[in-house]
Amino acid sequence: PAHRDDYRLGYHLSPPAGWMNDPNGLVYFRGEYHVFYQHHPYSPQWGPMYWGHARSADLVHWEHLPIALAPGDAFDPDGCFSGSAVVDGDTLYLIYTGHRWLGEPGNDEQGMKQVQCLASSTDGITFIKHGAVIDTPPHPDIMHFRDPKVWRRGDHWWMALGARQGDDPLLLLYRSRDLRRWDCLGRALEGRREADGYMWECPDLFELEGRDVFLFSPQGLKPEGYERWNLFQNSYLLGRLDENARFVAETELHEIDHGHDFYAAQTLLAPDGRRLLWAWMDMWQSPMPSQAHHWCGALTLPRELSRDGDRLRMRPARELTALRQSRQALTIGTLEAQSRRLEVRGALLELELELDLVGSSAERFGLALRCSDDGQERTLLYFDAMARRLVLDRQHSGAGVSGVRSVPVAPGQTRIALRIFLDRSSIEVFVDDGAYTLSSRIYPRPDSLGVGAFAVNGRGVFAEGAVWSLADLKL
Ligand code: FRU
The missing domain is CATH 2.115.10.20 (Glycosyl hydrolase domain; family 43)
Incomplete structure (x- = not known):
């Protein structure tokens, strides 16, 4: 238990x-x-x-x-x-x-x-x-x-x-x-x-x-x-x-x-x-x-x-940058039909990055968050090229939760800007400077702390981003 x-x-x-x-x-x-x-x-x-x-x-x-x-x-x-x-x-x-x-x-x-x-x-x-x-x-x-x-x-x-x-x-x-x-x-x-x-x-x-x-x-x-x-x-x-x-x-x-x-x-x-x-x-x-x-x-x-x-x-709220502790560059670059574990771990994280749609050919590409080492748990956030939507998938996000939600990506759009807040049992995604948001509870195990990136059937291009560990204020 x-x-x-x-x-x-x-x-x-x-x-x-x-x-x-x-x-x-x-x-x-x-x-x-x-x-x-x-x-x-x-x-x-x-x-x-x-x-x-x-x-x-x-x-x-x-x-x-x-x-x-x-x-x-x-x-x-x-x-x-x-x-x-x-x-x-x-x-x-x-x-x-x-x-x-x-x-x-x-x-x-x-x-x-x-x-x-x-x-x-x-x-x-x-x-x-x-x-x-x-x-x-x-x-x-x-x-x-x-x-x-x-x-x-x-x-x-x-x-x-x-x-x-x-x-x-x-x-x-x-x-x-x-x-x-x-x-x-x-x-x-x-x-x-x-x-x-x-x-x-x-x-x-x-x-x-x-x-x-x-x-x-x-x-x-x-x-x-x-x-x-x-x-x-x-x-x-x-x-x-x-x-x-x-x-x-x-x-x-x-x-x-x-x-x-x-x-x-x-x-x-x-x-x-x-x-x-x-x-x-x-x-x-x-x-x-x-x-x-x-x-x-x-x-x-x-x-x-x-x-x-x-x-x-x-x-x-702009005040929330005060939560930021140590900063790490998030350098994923280009993935050719592969997934990769990143040198980032944590339950309380803020991630800021862009998905580059112009250089990408993958069916879908994006991030895997709160991943367990045994691969059982993960919360996915990815661009689905066929549907032209940004998808939040919590089908493997831990106790009790399920389901997939998504927001549209406009036809001419060349990048998707993401700002993601992870806490022990939540994810909030701010898309394109808050034009869309996705807020969901997730209940992964406390040791599911990995972060990965993936591209399926083709190339996924990630612009350089950053990740911060956030203060554990135990509110
Ligand atoms: C909304 C609501 C309100 C009501 C309150 C009761 O979630 O149903 O309409 O005042 O919760 O707790």
Whole structure:
């Protein structure tokens, strides 16, 4: 049996013990970034939700703080569900969903009551609950009604809520002057079950370089070709929030990340104007072998969002270069239908390199990561020339996991630039400066530390790159 620290992440946020899901209440308060998260401290399974809490001055080193919210009051008896945070003057406010099961705990069919609640803190550590501030949905047929995202626009506080009416998803907007009395502005956007899923969880709505972004986590999207393979799929639309508080979409729905484990993303506005994003680096249906070691769930690395036409780009937060320890050149050169082990080993690595498509003729070529010496385990990242796609293959990535994900490579493209972050049980790939990302959990054995390169049926050309071992902060 595996040692209990085998999968413990070195530089990603995960719960000290117990269960973690969505990031909540991302906020910058008195010189520090605060991250809260959906947390069940008593077991590595989802249960009555608490808000776990950590903070950091530099986005790299994190300090775990006491649990911020615990369920059990009349307005949140069965859970403090997802929500957000804002700062007003000297006070930090949390806005979250109070959850009550109407029938058996965990039984959606027997119904639930969801209300939006307020809590506040002046020290950023201890919170006082103020009870429900929105206790009835705007229509009696709306039962799923949750995940308030609050922000300041002009003279008002605005709130976006995800909802479900019948089988169709909804985005609802509210407005307030004091965070306590809220006016419903109605439906900012309505979806149809078939095309858009049946419930939009964890909405976020913010401006980015002149456009409004609606980021959300739809439940129940159908797979389409290479897209939407996760049962729930974090997505976004670009458009604008008009004078009537309607969101006018100007693009198609896009997935924000193309890996296996990415959900419920939320953002904050950093003091320097950057829009930073974190997601839950798992999925409701993900295998979670670390549960055997009494914890599970992690957040992605913080990412900087930018816009490139109708698409979002995600780059690793620039602060993360502080994780870099020793640097080694990554000189692979040309492989002629062969594979090679590199003089690189490690579980916590950052690799930066380019695949040269012009000089290459291989059917597929790329990297093998977290390889075991017996050849049983490996995580592959390679260019597939026939499909013209970059593929992340975790079919041999250790306990419980499987599956292949990929992103397109444009017809005229001559190189693929890769920046890869490996931690003990995760891989995050930033492709072409964040034009695409793939985030997945992997669970190789702790001694599967090898790195290799390969080319199948032809030549693979690798431009000179670099690899860093990354700090083991034992977050
Ligand atoms: C999303 C979600 C939210 C909810 C929370 C409960 O993953 O289902 O809609 O508030 O998790 O933990």
